[in-house]
Amino acid sequence: MSTLQTLDRGLRALDIIAQFPTGISVADLARELDVHRAICYRIVSTLEAHSLIARIEDGRIRLGVGAAVLGSCFEPQLNRDGQSLLHSLANTTRATAFISVAQGQDCVVLMVAEPEDTLIRVGYRTGTRHPLDKGAAGIAILAMRPDAASDSEEIKRARKDGYSLTVGQLEHGAIGIASGIALPENLGSATNLERSVGVVAIDGLDTELAAQAVMTTARELERLISA
Incomplete structure (x- = not known):
């Protein structure tokens, strides 16, 4: 079965972020996804642009109102x-x-x-x-x-x-x-x-x-x- 790698990573990122209601850092998310931090930042920026995630005060990320x-x-x-x-x-x-x-x-x-x-x-x-x-x-x-x-x-x-x-x-x-x-x-x-x-x-x-x-x-x- 053929899948889109970028989309797959974005969906996996949402699933991981959902497991951390108090937030997760981009570095930790990159480790969970097993990708370079630069790639993770692009995934995060895309999800944030659609309000699916949001940054909190200390830089961690959580689910955003778009998910709701x-x-x-x-x-x-x-x-x-x-x-x-x-x-x-x-x-x-x-x-x-x-x-x-x-x-x-x-x-x-x-x-x-x-x-x-x-x-x-x-x-x-x-x-x-x-x-x-x-x-x-x-x-x-x-x-x-x-x-x-x-x-x-x-x-x-x-x-x-x-x-x-x-x-x-x-x-x-x-x-x-x-x-x-x-x-x-x-x-x-x-x-x-x-x-x-x-x-x-x-x-x-x-x-x-x-x-x-x-x-x-x-x-x-x-x-x-x-x-």
Whole structure:
């Protein structure tokens, strides 16, 4: 059987990177692929150009949001049922509901649902990007990672409570609540991306009700993805 060597290496690289959720260096990836580092850099640059991988602060590489986009095309059941869960969450909390994913040092919105019976809504769109350490969505993702000496008090509290609550970090007056989505390690690369689910509102948010609803939705999404 004839195969394209460059494409084969790129796909193998994605599979290897998926096994290192905290990132892998280009040098280590080159050793895993058994190729010269210069070749590995070209593979990495190509994958990065298509957002399939992303660099983190120390230069290591991880899966990028492009992998999630491919995954969403492969998982119509998850897309449909996930959107249904988001709509239910939005209506229960009377707030904009969302699912976000980590990409390098950023948090990117993958899916959004608006409540049906509210006049004032937060403009949170698919593709919205903000720093991972600002806002409830990113902090909830960071709280899912192992303890680190650099963890902020917000991350520590979110890890203890099971959800993150922030006020005015991304938009004046906006209240955000989010919970991380824990995924089985044996799932495919597209679903190993770090995700969170949450809600955001300008005012009038019942934070106690919203926190419980967000955590319940996170568990439902975990069961949906595992199934």
